[in-house]
Amino acid sequence: MDTVRVQSQDFDAAAEAQALKAGRLDVGAIVTFVGLCRDEGGRLTALEIEHYPGMAEAEIARVVAAAQARWPLIGVTAIHRYGELAPGDQIVLVAVAAAHRGEAFAAAEMLMDYLKTQAPFWKRARRPDGSVENWIEAKASDDRSAARWRAADSP
Amino acid sequence: MKAVYFAWVRERVGKNEEELDPPAEVATVGDLIAWLSARGEGYAYAFEKPRVIRAAIDRAHVGHDARIAGAREIAFFPPMTGG
Numbered sequence: 641m642d643t644v645r646v647q648s649q650d651f652d653a654a655a656e657a658q659a660l661k662a663g664r665l666d667v668g669a670i671v672t673f674v675g676l677c678r679d680e681g682g683r684l685t686a687l688e689i690e691h692y693p694g695m696a697e698a699e700i701a702r703v704v705a706a707a708q709a710r711w712p713l714i715g716v717t718a719i720h721r722y723g724e725l726a727p728g729d730q731i732v733l734v735a736v737a738a739a740h741r742g743e744a745f746a747a748a749e750m751l752m753d754y755l756k757t758q759a760p761f762w763k764r765a766r767r768p769d770g771s772v773e774n775w776i777e778a779k780a781s782d783d784r785s786a787a788r789w790r791a792a793d794s795p
Numbered sequence: 796m797k798a799v800y801f802a803w804v805r806e807r808v809g810k811n812e813e814e815l816d817p818p819a820e821v822a823t824v825g826d827l828i829a830w831l832s833a834r835g836e837g838y839a840y841a842f843e844k845p846r847v848i849r850a851a852i853d854r855a856h857v858g859h860d861a862r863i864a865g866a867r868e869i870a871f872f873p874p875m876t877g878g
Contacts, residue, residue, distance in 0.1 A: 692851070692870060695855075731878070732878055752878055755878045759878070761876065762801060762876050762877070774803070775873060776876045777876070778873070778874035
């Protein structure tokens with residue numbers, strides 16, 4: 641059972657992981673990843689996240705389907721928030737349930753690498769003086785991280 | 796077709812979305828970017844580095860060589876920074 645949600649409100653990572661194994665006895669591993677808003681050493685007071693409604697959900701669902709096609713996964717939950725977030729707030733959740741840890745770890749990592757480069761979200765930082773900084777630039781290292789999943793034929 | 800803009804493309808163009816009716820010779824996403832660039836200062840600024848611009852047709856990523864015939868919604872935005 642896969643779940644994709646794009647929302648402004650917070651999420652409960654433990655409850656989402658619990659839901660992935662509810663009523664099942666074949667789950668041997670759950671990997672949960674939570675991405676958080678950092679304060680960048682005091683230079684960031686808020687993060688504004690813009691998204692493309694409709695496409696954001698569709699693109700995350702495509703990424704989840706790609707992971708499902710690649711590994712034998714029991715369930716995936718992916719949640720991405722938008723709007724204004726403060727340092728310490730949760731931004732993104734990826735939770736993967738599988739029979740074994742290998743595919744759960746690998747799928748969670750691939751999902752995050754793809755989410756960062758394929759899902760239509762854009763961030764910008766608010767500074768302590770109240771000013772809004774330019775949009776955060778995409779990192780070449782994120783593109784390289786995503787590309788390695790394309791290069792390999794199979795897990 | 797409807798055009799939608801996000802992040803700094805939206806800010807530079809100065810609008811979230813608009814209806815476009817390009818001439819028939821505008822066949823691809825790349826053609827449309829060039830056509831839009833000539834519509835004014837904000838557009839020229841938004842599309843000054845066409846290679847950086849990402850596009851989606853009907854909410855799926857496409858390359859600049861994709862044909863726009865039949866598209867209902869075309870989106871332009873910078874490289875994504877989610878996660």
